[in-house]
Amino acid sequence: MGAVKTKRMPRAVREQQMLDAAVETFGRRGYMAASMDEIAELAGVSKPLVYLYLNSKEDLFTACIRREAKSLVEAVRAGVRTDLPADRQLWAGLRAFFAHTAQHPYAWSVLHLQARTHGEPFAAEVAAMREEIVAFVTQLIVVAAREALPHPRLRSCGGTPTAPDLAEREVAGLAEALVGAAESLAAWANATAGVTSRQAAATLMNFAWSGLGDLMNGRPWSPPPD
Amino acid sequence: MGAVKTKRMPRAVREQQMLDAAVETFGRRGYMAASMDEIAELAGVSKPLVYLYLNSKEDLFTACIRREAKSLVEAVRAGVRTDLPADRQLWAGLRAFFAHTAQHPYAWSVLHLQARTHGEPFAAEVAAMREEIVAFVTQLIVVAAREALPHPRLRSCGGTPTAPDLAEREVAGLAEALVGAAESLAAWANATAGVTSRQAAATLMNFAWSGLGDLMNGRPWSPPPD
Numbered sequence A, B: 001m002g003a004v005k006t007k008r009m010p011r012a013v014r015e016q017q018m019l020d021a022a023v024e025t026f027g028r029r030g031y032m033a034a035s036m037d038e039i040a041e042l043a044g045v046s047k048p049l050v051y052l053y054l055n056s057k058e059d060l061f062t063a064c065i066r067r068e069a070k071s072l073v074e075a076v077r078a079g080v081r082t083d084l085p086a087d088r089q090l091w092a093g094l095r096a097f098f099a100h101t102a103q104h105p106y107a108w109s110v111l112h113l114q115a116r117t118h119g120e121p122f123a124a125e126v127a128a129m130r131e132e133i134v135a136f137v138t139q140l141i142v143v144a145a146r147e148a149l150p151h152p153r154l155r156s157c158g159g160t161p162t163a164p165d166l167a168e169r170e171v172a173g174l175a176e177a178l179v180g181a182a183e184s185l186a187a188w189a190n191a192t193a194g195v196t197s198r199q200a201a202a203t204l205m206n207f208a209w210s211g212l213g214d215l216m217n218g219r220p221w222s223p224p225p226d
Helices: A011-029 A036-043 A047-054 A057-079 A086-103 A105-114 A120-147 A168-191 A197-216 B011-029 B036-043 B047-054 B057-079 B086-103 B105-114 B120-147 B168-191 B197-216
Strands: none
Touching: A011 A036, A011 A047, A011 A057, A011 A105, A036 A047, A036 A057, A047 A057, A057 A086, A057 A105, A057 A120, A086 A105, A086 A120, A086 A168, A086 A197, A105 A120, A105 A168, A120 A168, A168 A197, A168 B168, A168 B197, A197 B168, A197 B197, B011 B036, B011 B047, B011 B057, B011 B105, B036 B047, B036 B057, B047 B057, B057 B086, B057 B105, B057 B120, B086 B105, B086 B120, B086 B168, B086 B197, B105 B120, B105 B168, B120 B168, B168 B197
């Protein structure tokens, strides 16, 4: 409308640049220490424009959490090919997870550390992502269990073989254990010089697979009597 | 000195009562929502006395974290008998850990959730405890590895058998994975009706032991070529 035509960048593009700058600043400095001045400067925009687009530091942080949570979940989903055997699926999922957290260390710091240490609303955003990943892993374990030697007495009559005798609750617990182990290892791998994402994935695979594998093939570890 | 002799409780005892009330209130309501009024009432003391003894809500919360972190670490250490074989040691440690987190759900909520979601100083307190537990688990894995079939080429000449070829970094990663899995499972077990601490410990043992056991006996899971 105005007399001077300015070359404008679409709002969506600008917003993504602001989020890029914000994720890096929050991840590097921590939520408290990060300043809107710094974020605006890194994004190459004015501070009022950041406030105009993202409203407040809190809203900007929430937008970072949502974008990075979505990105991580999509990366893991994209890494898993459901036509592979269960161990290969798990390996692919772990490789995708650790590759993503290694390539985006600031994003992982925001999700794993920053979002959980600055109050319930932010923590709730991450909890929602975590539930999605736990559900995904649960499904993967259910499929793996189905793929394992089916328990004869549980085989459905004439239909597809059903899962061995792995209680739903046990599967839920295993998924929680696997996700907790992955979170912990990703933070450690990013903080430890020289640990590649492939090594981190292999460590967890070593830790988890034989255990899960044995379990699904009806060879649980037997606790001694009390 | 005064004319009226009042029956006074020793300060140390009063303080523990205040901490008991604070842990329950913080764990139940969350750090933000918990009020000093509520804590004083639950402890059966006046609010000024809480401030006199513990100084501020922040200091009271820090005192809760320190006491509960110490208590949890001591419970796990006390549960492990170092004269047992490695799998029994791990089982004993997991049993102690899950029993403690189940018996003290508010304390676990303070350590695992509250302390990590309200800023760096509190998160740092928990990180210190976590490092201690990771170091303890690392030592346990090192001992387990030593106990496992020693790698012939690594056996020291004429001396005690040395650990198989399990790199220090791999052990550190395994300890991180195990601790992350345990944290995640404890939160899940406390939030899921009907899951006993023994079941949670057995789930993690099943998940972890065969994996660790295979690994220590030189049978790692082999990743496929990329």
